[in-house]
Amino acid sequence: MGQGLKEILWKLAEKVGAELNYEVVDVELTREGAQRLLRVFIDRPEGIGINDCEMFSKRLSAVLDEEDPIPTAYLLEVSSPGLERPLTKPEHFQRFAGQGVEISLFAPLQGKRKIRGRLKGWSAQPESQVSVEVNGVTLDIPWEMIAKARLQIID
Template identity: 40%
Template sequence: MTKRKVTDVVEELATPIVEGEGLELVDVEYKKEGANWFLRIFIDKPEGVDIDDCGRVSEKVSDMLDEVDPIPTSYFLEVSSPGAERPLKKPADYERSIGKHVYITTYEPIDGQKAFEGVLNAYDGTTVTIQEAKSVREVPVEAIASARLAVVF
């Protein structure tokens, strides 16, 4: 099973479990680090998640994965918060992040630049508008390689 397919299958299996706990499934990641494979499930809720939330979801997802067995190799399951620099992947992520500081990279340069950081001013489904230090930048959603909240020090 390819890396993409593993994440798709796990997302499909984990979503009802996570939502049943009153949480949001933020992301699923499956990657090899050194000799080991890691399956990471990131969960969140408005007031933030705690160790008990992670433990309940981990136990239930682990049981489901043992039952369905969609991953042929051994792996380590980790369930955690996405952290302060939460990724923005879904339309709701962008909508919820309007007014917050973000960091966005693009696949190809836009006006000679591939990284943009500033306040997310708007999202309309096809474009994000970022207020950078000295300018306002519009970035097409299809050009975005990655987007996340950014911590400002």
């Protein structure tokens, strides 16, 4: 998904989230077989149920029909982020400090493109970075190196 389209889809989803009082956790536009799929993960403190997904989906679908940012046919899927929720915003890294995390990097850091450990948190000082404890050692990962991150159940 092009960066411009991704930003547009995020803004539209967050607009609906603000209207309906949901946090938009992640927005993905992928291809599964021949079908394009727009997947939106939503959350709120009391959790997400099927009725929440249905309500959000109906409202977002109406906004997408009006704005028409995706030029081809696609399926819309709205769901909760689940146990292995994506971490997409700095506040996610702060909120879930202490939990297991798996981070995929754009380029290797200390010879690894995938880091698994215990999330220590987020710091914007002096540079934006995520701290992860791996085998008792704290690793500071620059924000711009992170391709994807999600919570993981670790021993």
